[in-house]
Amino acid sequence: MREPVASGRTGAPRRRGDELERAILDAVWAELAEHGYDRLTMDGVAARARTSKPVLYRRWPNRVELVIAALGRNAPDYREPPDTGDLRTDLAVFLGSLLRRFDDLPVDAVHGFLVDLMRDPQLRAVFRNGLAAEGPVDTLSAIMRRAVERGEIDPARLTPRVVSLPLDLLRDAFLMGGVVPSDRVVAEVLDEIVLPLLGVPGGPASSGRTGGPPPSDTPTP
Amino acid sequence: MREPVASGRTGAPRRRGDELERAILDAVWAELAEHGYDRLTMDGVAARARTSKPVLYRRWPNRVELVIAALGRNAPDYREPPDTGDLRTDLAVFLGSLLRRFDDLPVDAVHGFLVDLMRDPQLRAVFRNGLAAEGPVDTLSAIMRRAVERGEIDPARLTPRVVSLPLDLLRDAFLMGGVVPSDRVVAEVLDEIVLPLLGVPGGPASSGRTGGPPPSDTPTP
DNA sequence: TCGATAAGAAACGCAACGTATCTATGAGAG
DNA sequence: CTCTCATAGATACGTTGCGTTTCTTATCGA
Numbered sequence: 072m073r074e075p076v077a078s079g080r081t082g083a084p085r086r087r088g089d090e091l092e093r094a095i096l097d098a099v100w101a102e103l104a105e106h107g108y109d110r111l112t113m114d115g116v117a118a119r120a121r122t123s124k125p126v127l128y129r130r131w132p133n134r135v136e137l138v139i140a141a142l143g144r145n146a147p148d149y150r151e152p153p154d155t156g157d158l159r160t161d162l163a164v165f166l167g168s169l170l171r172r173f174d175d176l177p178v179d180a181v182h183g184f185l186v187d188l189m190r191d192p193q194l195r196a197v198f199r200n201g202l203a204a205e206g207p208v209d210t211l212s213a214i215m216r217r218a219v220e221r222g223e224i225d226p227a228r229l230t231p232r233v234v235s236l237p238l239d240l241l242r243d244a245f246l247m248g249g250v251v252p253s254d255r256v257v258a259e260v261l262d263e264i265v266l267p268l269l270g271v272p273g274g275p276a277s278s279g280r281t282g283g284p285p286p287s288d289t290p291t292p
Numbered sequence: 293m294r295e296p297v298a299s300g301r302t303g304a305p306r307r308r309g310d311e312l313e314r315a316i317l318d319a320v321w322a323e324l325a326e327h328g329y330d331r332l333t334m335d336g337v338a339a340r341a342r343t344s345k346p347v348l349y350r351r352w353p354n355r356v357e358l359v360i361a362a363l364g365r366n367a368p369d370y371r372e373p374p375d376t377g378d379l380r381t382d383l384a385v386f387l388g389s390l391l392r393r394f395d396d397l398p399v400d401a402v403h404g405f406l407v408d409l410m411r412d413p414q415l416r417a418v419f420r421n422g423l424a425a426e427g428p429v430d431t432l433s434a435i436m437r438r439a440v441e442r443g444e445i446d447p448a449r450l451t452p453r454v455v456s457l458p459l460d461l462l463r464d465a466f467l468m469g470g471v472v473p474s475d476r477v478v479a480e481v482l483d484e485i486v487l488p489l490l491g492v493p494g495g496p497a498s499s500g501r502t503g504g505p506p507p508s509d510t511p512t513p
Numbered sequence: 514t515c516g517a518t519a520a521g522a523a524a525c526g527c528a529a530c531g532t533a534t535c536t537a538t539g540a541g542a543g
Numbered sequence: 544c545t546c547t548c549a550t551a552g553a554t555a556c557g558t559t560g561c562g563t564t565t566c567t568t569a570t571c572g573a
Contacts (some may be wrong), residue, residue, distance in 0.1 A: 088519095114561090195413050236485065247419075263451055263454060308538095338552095
């Protein structure tokens with residue numbers, strides 16, 4: 072009587088559908104954490120997920136899309152836009168939560184992945200939209216509009232460029248620096264650039280906030 | 293076993309040193325122009341330069357460094373910092389010349405190249421310094437300091453972040469958009485963001501700015 | 514029970530990198 | 544004028560990793 076060669080070896084029942092898919096995406100996440108993005112290989116993922124490459128390619132057309140799926144699945148969604156009644160705090164909290172989304176992955180992994188996203192025009196859009204359902208620009212816009220309603224800022228200043236400015240600057244800082252911008256960098260961007268542009272009093276252009284960094288009131292979630 | 297190659301097969305005299313190096317870098321440039329950066333291969337360069345891969349690797353350790361060398365050689369240096377007596381004009385001229393440095397290459401080639409630069413920390417520095425001797429940030433700084441001397445702007449506003457802001461924003465626009473920012477984009481960045489931050493009157497957000505600029509005697513451009 | 518569907522295994526072809534090995538050449542030392 | 548030596552040039556190699564192909568076999572569901 073012939074031994075069932077392959078199946079007997081692993082002893083694992085054959086997975087299908089969602090269960091298999093979850094296993095694969097978990098494997099991607101683990102490979103990202105262990106090797107970073109540059110050294111994440113399809114073979115590696117397949118091996119770790121105890122499946123085979125064709126199974127991957129039946130679901131995702133290539134490596135980048137596979138990783139997008141994994142990040143979209145495993146990354147915590149940033150919360151509802153904060154509404155503390157103070158523009159600066161709202162911005163700091165929101166930007167902070169954005170920057171911390173992938174904190175349980177090594178920086179290099181995230182950085183390398185994002186760099187790779189830049190190559191394809193379609194994937195750049197994914198990046199711009201923050202890998203999530205709701206675009207972070209929309210959230211920023213909502214936060215700023217609420218500040219308008221409170222009378223904190225003048226609506227005339229809310230041009231699209233200014234609204235997306237904090238994201239643009241932090242993205243650039245991450246891409247160029249290779250490091251997730253610190254709270255301090257976030258504070259500088261807000262206090263030296265964004266808030267002054269929005270005409271919020273207390274910025275370095277008017278009173279004495281110029282010297283050091285402002286008291287870091289960025290909460291730690 | 294390897295057969296001895298018939299001598300004089302190519303008929304071309306053997307090049308050396310600088311001559312050979314120039315031929316190689318020209319070949320890189322041509323390959324960039326023809327195939328873009330992503331599809332530029334070492335074999336392709338070697339073939340076009342009528343030499344062989346070892347010759348390339350004896351000079352440059354890898355593809356990116358080779359392309360850096362080619363761009364550094366062939367790209368026109370941006371001119372001396374403009375000094376028109378008007379800050380906005382100076383900035384527009386300088387930024388425009390920066391953006392036009394690689395205009396005789398297809399956009400994809402430059403974009404793909406820059407994206408690849410982002411992978412390596414050391415190469416990011418190369419990028420930041422503008423692939424040239426003098427860092428563009430230094431030039432920006434000089435331009436702005438002259439504006440200070442003319443009394444156009446308040447020196448207190450010249451924080452490092454603000455000085456490099458135009459570069460950061462245009463770089464981000466290029467990387468994210470895949471297109472060299474148009475003059476219109478440059479104008480928006482200047483008029484909506486940089487100049488208002490510097491407290492230059494005339495910008496859309498400048499009227500009634502907090503802590504406004506020193507009463508300006510600068511005639512409107 | 515049986516057939517359709519998809520998992521799993523193994524190998525392939527391909528492209529490109531970077532290296533190794535060898536021969537041929539030509540510039541310069543003497 | 545000749546010899547030497549660095550190096551150009553040719554070719555092939557090993558490697559990695561992608562994405563594909565082929566085929567067998569397990570599992571689901573009708």
